[in-house]
Amino acid sequence: MIHTLLVLLACQLAGEAAARLLGLAVPGPVIGMLLMLGILVALPRFAALARPTAEGILANLSLLFVPAGVGVVGHISTLGTQAVALLVALVVSTVLAIAAGAGAFVLVARLTGAGDD
Known part of the structure; x- marks a missing residue:
């Protein structure tokens, strides 16, 4: 080991x-x-x-998330003051990621000739 x-x-x-x-x-x-x-x-x-x-x-990979959790708790006051900006960033990035995934799927489907039969 x-x-x-x-x-x-x-x-x-x-x-x-x-x-x-x-x-x-x-x-x-x-x-x-x-x-x-x-x-x-x-x-x-x-x-x-x-x-x-x-x-x-x-x-034991879940143990690696402990430092991130401690960091979040340590900066909870900053997170509270920036809650709206963080929420908007989270929602916008999620929508963009889903759109990018859907666009990639459509592009690959067109390139491979897969139809929507």
């Missing part, structure tokens, strides 16, 4: 270093994730060894 976590953190560190040194617009963790994907594809034996660690991390 320690070795898998070490490889995971090394990939993230390499991604961060690459993003900063090369001035890329892509976040370092995304580059690290792609590097980890490459390792998992290239080394199936490592993928099998990493599976228990990955399952353990995923089983």
Whole structure:
């Protein structure tokens, strides 16, 4: 488990270093994730060894939301004064996300020739 976590953190560190040194617009963790994907594809034996660690991390993923919850509670007064703006931003972004998803679906349906028979 320690070795898998070490490889995971090394990939993230390499991604961060690459993003900063090369001035890329892509976040370092995304580059690290792609590097980890490459390792998992290239080394199936490592993928099998990493599976228990990955399952353990995923089983406890809800713990990663605790810091976000603490941050929300810590800034509850700010949230109260900005409630209307936050609500408008939430509703508008939700509507735009649904519209973008529907537009992408329609575009793909047209490109693939799927009709509404």
